[in-house]
Amino acid sequence: MATRHSRSAARLMMAPAVILLMGWMLVPLTMTLYFSFKRYLPMRGDSLERGLDWVGFENYVRFITSSSFWPSVQATLLIVGGVLVITVILGVLLAILLDQPFWGQGVVRILVIAPFFVMPTVSALVWKNMMMDPVNGMFAHLWRFFGTQPVSWMSDASVQSIILIVSWQWLPFATLILLTAIQSLDSEQLEAAEMDGAPVLARFWFIVLPHLGRAITIVILIQTIFLLSIFAEIFVTTGGSFGTRTLTYLIFQRVVDSQNIGLGSAGGVYAIILANIIALFLMRIVGKNLDR
Amino acid sequence: MGRITLDKVAKSFGEVEVIPPLDLTIEDGEFVVFVGPSGCGKSTLLRLIAGLEDVSAGEIRIDGKDATAVPPAKRGLAMVFQSYALYPHMSVRKNIAFPLRMAGLDAAEQERRVRAAADVLNLTDYLDRRPGQLSGGQRQRVAIGRAIVREPSAFLFDEPLSNLDAALRVGMRLEISELHNRLKTTMIYVTHDQVEAMTMADKIVVLRAGNIEQVGSPLELYRAPRNLFVAGFIGSPKMNLIGGDIAARHHATTIGIRPEHISVSPEAGEWHGTVGVSEHLGSDTFFHVACEGIPEPVTVRVGGEVSLHHGDAIWLTPDPDHLHRFDKDGLRVA
């Protein structure tokens, strides 16, 4: 497309971004890999200066055989899966609703999107205290109003609480993307289906939903990547107790609380592999889009 | 001055050879049209001349000087793009003045030349508008204005009319021809529309798959197409091309006869057939006639209104003076 001169200039302009990201990726990654094969407990006197003992795959084995590993996988799956189901289903419904003509569309859209802009620590604390507190929370007032015993959300329904909070944060994202996708649907297609005698539900099922297929896939993949690493929401609410210790949080605790760097690093490598598997699917979709 | 010479110029993108080595000379003041079906390499050839693409081999000379390695800005050429490529954030005045500003002319001189160009192109009332507020034809004129203020040694047009509607296209065609008559500057014009080529060119270059099929004046191409491709491409409606026994009778593999060179008779003639679809244009009538022994329907032009109906049996006779004969390689036989 272009001349030789511009090509060499282009390479030069790309260099800073590429080098920075390369360093940002490779340096810590190499260190994590290195630590994952070492015994490294700074609290017990291990230090980089004195050299670390090579322990092979011991950290990897210990990480997955520890009693907290499977519960953390379970918590991760529950939270990620729960949020995905809620946000995608409600997101599709909300997107369709917001696509209908009604008074105050702009304002309602702003109301619906707002939670996405609330910083995670704020939304977690607001929900924990002002909505879910068993004495003074809004839910407790509601429960009492209907004559039932308020729920101790954070201890008795901790996973559900986290799912609720995180869904609230991510529902706007799903809605917004799906709404954008719906609006790109060619209205002539729907009109053709209508002329062909398809009723509303059939039009939704055979035309709208397939059209949304790609957008839904993208929502699922991107959310999965972000949801796998939710941190602040757990950090400020349950602190990982009551069955809300996700894989991310477990690794965090291994590194920060118990200061077992080797073990935490092995967990980190697992997390990186897991994220990359999902990333691969996402990149294939995004990559296809690039070819246009 | 604007004499452009291509000497064994070739272009490949990676493995793919888009233009095999070709030679071409464009004389000063000539209006040359590159014509061919899409993908024939005509736009690439234009971009090579412009300097927007590097040549893979060969030499481009402008007024005798080697310009092969000269960047586009320094070649002294001006280009009008298919998409007009106007700067959306600048007013019409700024758009037209842009090349002058780049050349470092002072503001007064810029304004004088912009005024002159706007005057020629009927843009005076629109100088302060943005491109987004103009119609397609007006945008086209701004693009031309931007090209003429530089007083280039040659204009390059890349399918400039293909985004306009049919009526406007005819008008702009005349305007560009008029401009050429007045400026007498070399113009190279790329199009896939053979009508544009026939009506505007001094010299037509027919391209196919990067190869030059024929170079000549419009009438040379019309009268004596060098091969089957040119024969089929130039002229509207298309020349009838007939093979088989009928061609053999004329000592050729394929014969070609233009619709306007066939006479029609109800009683007698060379080919017998039945009238199919007829197209009435008022001035002319075109009949598509299914003839015995000819697989494709033969197109015939008859002047004025003629009352023949679907299913009528008629006789056709090709005018022997205008019969084109081609050999088995598709080349013209004299």
Place this chain on the structure above:
Amino acid sequence: MARAVSTRRKIITTAVAWAIGLVIFFPIFWTILTSFKTEAQAINNPPLFWGFDFTLENYAVVQERSDYMRFLWNSVIIAGGSTFLGILVAVPAAWSMAFVPSRRTKDILLWMLSTKMLPAVGVLYPISLIFVEFGLLDTRIGLTLVLMLINLPIIVWMLYTYFREIPIDILEAARMDGAGLRQEILYVLTPMAIPGIASTVLLNIILAWNEAFWTLNLTAASAPPLTAFIASYSSPEGLFYAKLSAASTMAIAPILILGWFSQKQLVRGLTFGAVK
């Protein structure tokens, strides 16, 4: 194109949509409302929607006791600085990828994307170690750098998708018109790219402002931005609903406003151009 919708249907849609919108927005509304109550009224039973004594005291107390402005300033510096640096690095990169694409452009873009997917917790220790080594721990510079790096792929991608929409014809026209590379960038490219750059800046400020892994883990006393400041409210200190609300309101207000401006760009930025 559109057909008239029956008024009845429109009324029903309006009612449903508003009801849902208000339910979703409720926690934010409640937070803002509570921030104007006294602590006692904040936990009143039943909850007070009106008839409370409107007070700004909480805002004053939050600022006084915990020096709120300092955290706000940290957030501004970190979010603004990381965005500025990111744009500085990303504009040339995105420009060259959009206008001088090579066979490897796609791979480079996808690779950049993959760095964004690196789980932060996997590299938490190495980064802390590097930070300690270079004296970056709990500094604004350190956080600015980290946030710049984690958002750089998004910035490059967004800019790339915007730049790619600029027709290459126009740049070639500029070249034909005698513009050099510098003039081409200055007079033609930049004016046409500014809307895209502005949207990218907007989205990136939002992302950086709300980032809550590195900001919580790499700061202590001197450089914490608002995310970390708010987190300090998670430790129980008795009655604090009104103050929590006031602090929260101040922390989210600027970003809510920015966010409302950037709805469209949000979709493009966060889906890496796959949905527009």
